[in-house]
Amino acid sequence: MxxxxxxxxxxxxxxxxxxxxxxxxxxxxxxxxxxxxxxxxxxxxxxxxxxxxxxxxxxxxxxxxxxxxxxxxxxxxxxxxxxxxxxxxxxxxxxxxxxxxxxxxxxxxxxxxxxxxxxxxxxxxxxxxxxxxxxxxxxxxxxxxxxxxxxxxxxxxxxxxxxxxxxxxxxxxxxxxxxxxxxxxxxxxxxxxxxxxxxxxxxxxxxxxxxxxxxxxxxxxxxxxxxxxxxxxxxxxxxxxxxxxxxxxxxxxxxxxxxxxxxxxxxxxxxxxxxxxxxxxxxxxxxxxxxxxxxxxxxxxxxxxxxxxxxxxxxxxxxxxxxxxxxxxxxxxxxxxxxxxxxxxxxxxxxxxxxxxxxxxxxxxxxxxxxxxxxxxxxxxxxxxxxxxxxxxxxxxxxxxxxxxxxxxxxxxxxxxxxxxxxxxxxxxxxxxxxxxxxxxxxxxxxxxxxxxKLQPNIRRPDPEKDNLDRGQQPKGNQVYTTYCAPCHQRDGKGASGRIPGLHQTHWVTGDKERLIGIVLQGLEGEIEVNGERYDNVMPAHGFLDDAQIASVLTFIRQNFGNQADAVLPEEVAAQRSDLR
The missing domain is CATH 2.120.10.30 (TolB, C-terminal domain)
Incomplete structure (x- = not known):
């Protein structure tokens, strides 16, 4: 026919x-x-x-x-x-x-x-x-x-x-x-x-x-x-x-x-x-x-x-x-x-x-x-x-x-x-x-x-070693980011529209360091606006990371993804952790 x-x-x-x-x-x-x-x-x-x-x-x-x-x-x-x-x-x-x-x-x-x-x-x-x-x-x-x-x-x-x-x-x-x-x-x-x-x-x-x-x-x-x-x-x-x-x-x-x-x-x-x-x-x-x-x-x-x-x-x-x-x-x-x-x-x-x-x-x-x-x-x-x-x-x-x-x-x-x-x-x-x-x-x-x-990369079961995008050595901040942050914010830092905010050129990342450290230590909930888009999700607390890990990952995101901000020091994280306690 x-x-x-x-x-x-x-x-x-x-x-x-x-x-x-x-x-x-x-x-x-x-x-x-x-x-x-x-x-x-x-x-x-x-x-x-x-x-x-x-x-x-x-x-x-x-x-x-x-x-x-x-x-x-x-x-x-x-x-x-x-x-x-x-x-x-x-x-x-x-x-x-x-x-x-x-x-x-x-x-x-x-x-x-x-x-x-x-x-x-x-x-x-x-x-x-x-x-x-x-x-x-x-x-x-x-x-x-x-x-x-x-x-x-x-x-x-x-x-x-x-x-x-x-x-x-x-x-x-x-x-x-x-x-x-x-x-x-x-x-x-x-x-x-x-x-x-x-x-x-x-x-x-x-x-x-x-x-x-x-x-x-x-x-x-x-x-x-x-x-x-x-x-x-x-x-x-x-x-x-x-x-x-x-x-x-x-x-x-x-x-x-x-x-x-x-x-x-x-x-x-x-x-x-x-x-x-x-x-x-x-x-x-x-x-x-x-x-x-x-x-x-x-x-x-x-x-x-x-x-x-x-x-x-x-x-x-x-x-x-x-x-x-x-x-x-x-x-x-x-x-x-x-x-x-x-x-x-x-x-x-x-x-x-x-x-x-x-x-x-x-x-x-x-x-x-x-x-x-x-x-x-x-x-x-x-x-x-x-x-x-x-x-x-x-x-x-x-x-x-x-x-x-x-x-x-x-x-x-x-x-x-x-x-x-x-x-x-x-x-x-x-x-x-x-x-x-x-x-x-x-x-x-x-x-x-x-x-x-079914053999295409977007469908097949990934190989534990060959498909691991992090295989090999990385700088410490990048490694912490890809392990704990990239599953939500993505490897390119752009997030997922409507669900997870991106990290590009936003005051949430490049602005107040104390606020940023506090978000990582305590988590964040409720509605926020990032670069003109509304989000209402949960950022889990990552206070289980030590001061050096948090400092390195925050320095990484503040100096990547189009951001140019100063580093976060381990002693700054330690001081805020102490204050929160």
Whole structure:
């Protein structure tokens, strides 16, 4: 079949002695870009760029008429959402409209769904909806508040509000937890090396799980719902499987195994563990967080070090629910989509696409992820290991710093003709993936080239020695930086936009030395502004480093990354440490 032409079918009806032919035609698929928009795809697939540079896109949804709606990471003056329409049939958006002005909270704002005639979209703490009217691109009905997160989060940053609906129309929303493993974030911001987790974990009362809310109710808070499943740290990727009739999600695993437990976990173990867990959410299920995490290398849940684990002990985790599978650590699963269409070959129907936004904290190893995976399903059950479906978003390999990546895959949506849409969170590019081959001739051999993609630096398991970017001798300040600071602030000091501030030419680094020393000794929490961008995260205390180490690393950052400031002396650190005591 030539997919550049319309597909028409004639249905015959007899009435009296006359025969009528009613023709049903499907609109032709547009032509893929010659370079597939920079993506590497399985044989027979093509991609085109729908739009570029609309703003940092998060989740997206596609209406029955092909209109595209994208949740933006940062609100523009004209709105926090963008609507796109193609009026020419070439697959390119030629009408772009911004709408939906409301208080937003940067990278915490995710969630975009179309459900029963409404467009649902989320700020960090609120789920809204607007009715979509036939023929109108931008909804002009009043914004309705569906759900408000009324907790006083303070330093809580896993408060993103993706949403899913079951076949009855019930709403599912996760309430994430801020810590790695339920550390005391009030008295010990970010935790300190060797610190234990609170037991029992008080966060699990109102966080660390998925809540179920009744259909079509407005003005809700968490108390209007019920805890559906617990032991789930942080969720951005979530979808309901229509065949299995079950909720699924891919959880963000905890961080900093080596930083917090340097004598137990190596930097390599901290880079590849723990798993990002692909979970079939059972009502009443307990998936183990914060007491446990899944290790895909061993194929089992193990006890977290905050509760006495050493990476091998199972302990209390033996009775916890296991995931469908575990993906390598820190890939950042940011959307999940079960494919329902007929455009792609049959093996894709009912299977799961997962958008891996990409790691930020794998130093001293290259960053990983930055691709879209596929997991085949049959009759509602996973039937194989994950595959590489789309790669090449970053535009470079290996990815040393998160800022090196040109694009980062974020959101997934399916169009009415079965096309797959993918959003980018860096510049605001949208791709549309089409199947241009012969579905009847699609075979496993066409996936062989994609298996080779698993050998790419952004996907394969790093070699503990060869891939260590810090192998060999370094100046002391640089070595301390790459061990304790680069996992967040990156090797190039540029941080991760919206999450971790950069260190380039900012008064936080080059200004008051006492303030800078105090941040390292005590940590930092709460909202700050760095070079015009707001951040609300936790800087762990690093007072466990000795005076010489702190002086050397602060001198390093004050005299690198475009900074030119005087050195920090060990005796200055010692004096401030004494004052704090």
């Amino acid at each position: 030539n997919h550049s032409l319309s597909s028409c079918y004639c249905f015959f009806f007899s009435l009296a002695l006359l025969t009528f032919c009613v023709s049903s035609c499907q609109a032709p698929l547009p032509i893929a870009d010659a370079d597939n928009g920079g993506l590497t795809l399985p044989e027979g697939f093509g991609a085109l760029v729908v739009v570029d540079s609309i703003g940092r896109g998060r989740h997206l949804a596609v209406n029955d008429n092909g209109d595209i709606y994208v949740k933006l990471r940062y609100a523009k003056e004209t709105g926090s959402n963008v609507a796109l329409r193609d009026t020419t049939g070439d697959g390119k958006a030629d009408i772009i409209r911004y709408f939906g002005a409301y208080k937003d909270e940067g990278s915490l704002a995710n969630g975009m769904r179309i459900h029963e005639g409404y467009l649902y979209y989320s700020a960090a703490r609120v789920v809204y909806r607007s009715r979509l009217e036939p023929g109108k691109l931008v909804p002009d009905s009043p914004m309705e508040v569906v759900l408000t997160d009324d907790h006083e989060h303070g330093i809580h940053w896993h408060i993103t509000k993706p949403m899913s609906f079951d076949k009855e129309g019930n709403l599912y929303v996760p309430f994430g937890s801020p810590s790695n493993a339920c550390q005391d974030l009030v008295n010990k911001p970010g935790g300190i090396p060797g610190s234990s987790g609170l037991d029992p974990c008080p966060e699990l009362i109102e966080h660390g799980g998925v809540w179920k809310f009744p259909k079509d109710k407005l003005g809700m808070t968490q108390k209007d719902g019920e805890l559906y499943a617990t032991g789930i740290r942080s969720v951005v990727a979530m979808d309901y499987h229509p065949v299995d009739e079950q909720l699924y999600l891919v959880m963000h695993g905890r961080d900093n195994l080596h930083l917090l437990y340097p004598e137990t976990f190596t930097p390599w173990e901290s880079a590849v563990l723990p798993s990002e867990e692909f979970i079939r959410v059972r009502e009443g299920g307990d998936y183990g967080w914060p007491y446990c995490y899944y290790d895909h290398l061993q194929g089992e849940k193990v006890l977290a070090p905050e509760y006495g684990g050493d990476g091998k002990i199972t302990g209390r985790c033996e009775g916890m629910d296991d995931p469908v599978m575990g993906f390598p650590g820190h890939w950042a699963p940011n959307d999940l989509l079960f494919y329902k269409g007929d455009q792609f070959p049959d093996r894709y129907k009912g299977g799961a696409f997962v958008a891996f936004h990409g790691s930020t904290n794998r130093a001293p190893y290259p960053q990983s992820g930055y691709f879209v995976a596929f997991v085949p399903f049959e009759n509602g059950q996973a039937t194989g290991d994950w595959e590489v479906f789309a790669n090449g978003f970053a535009g470079t390999n290996p990815i040393v710093n998160v800022s090196d990546a040109e694009f980062r895959p974020m959101g997934l949506a399916e169009g009415p003709d079965g096309s797959l849409y993918i959003s980018d969170s860096n510049k605001g590019r949208i791709w549309r993936i089409l199947y241009t081959g012969n579905k009847n001739r699609f075979a496993e051999s066409q996936l062989a080239a994609m298996e080779e993609q």
